[in-house]
Amino acid sequence: MNLTDKTLGTAIAQTTAHLDNLVQTAIAKKIKPEPLPPGKYRVEGLATIRIIADVKKGDPGEYAAVLPAKAILGLLLDHSGVVGPKILAKILARATDALANGDKLGESLGASAASVALVETELAKLPKKPREGNTRVDGIVELIEFEPAAQPALAE
Numbered sequence: 001m002n003l004t005d006k007t008l009g010t011a012i013a014q015t016t017a018h019l020d021n022l023v024q025t026a027i028a029k030k031i032k033p034e035p036l037p038p039g040k041y042r043v044e045g046l047a048t049i050r051i052i053a054d055v056k057k058g059d060p061g062e063y064a065a066v067l068p069a070k071a072i073l074g075l076l077l078d079h080s081g082v083v084g085p086k087i088l089a090k091i092l093a094r095a096t097d098a099l100a101n102g103d104k105l106g107e108s109l110g111a112s113a114a115s116v117a118l119v120e121t122e123l124a125k126l127p128k129k130p131r132e133g134n135t136r137v138d139g140i141v142e143l144i145e146f147e148p149a150a151q152p153a154l155a156e
Contacts, residue, residue, distance in 0.1 A: 045148035053139025062128035 073091075077084040091109060098108030 043148065045146055047146045048144040050142040050144055051139060052142075056136045056138075058133030058136070060133050061131055063131050064123065064126050064128055067123070 073088065077088060080087060094109050095105060097103075098105045101108075
């Protein structure tokens with residue numbers, strides 16, 4: 001399979017991001033075998049690495065917009081009249097109890113199944129936006145050589 005320049009660029013960027021910690025760890029071990037004391041260090045040098053990675057591109061799909069909960073609660077309060085503050089207090093009390101007891105927040109708020117189903121049905125009617133398929137990168141980084149310009153020095 002041939003990768004386009006864009007896909008290859010994406011794969012390289014994601015490989016780099018995915019494997020960055022491995023490179024950092026390998027270089028840190030090469031610079032000084034024993035742990036460095038806490039602090040911020042400046043390290044310069046030339047590294048040669050080998051990256052071996054498999055790239056999997058998923059099928060394109062669609063997604064629905066995520067509605068901001070705070071804005072929705074604000075809108076409900078704006079249009080609920082005098083009962084609005086009481087409803088908000090009830091929501092916050094149930095949420096606090098759920099969090100204190102380690103319960104699932106959505107289940108502890110006490111909304112009826114019919115109300116939740118109605119909200120889900122209406123939200124499903126929102127327009128969907130296209131998105132590219134996910135790019136998944138799995139691989140390894142091997143540090144071939146690292147030549148530090150000097151020992152790490154504390155940065156200011």
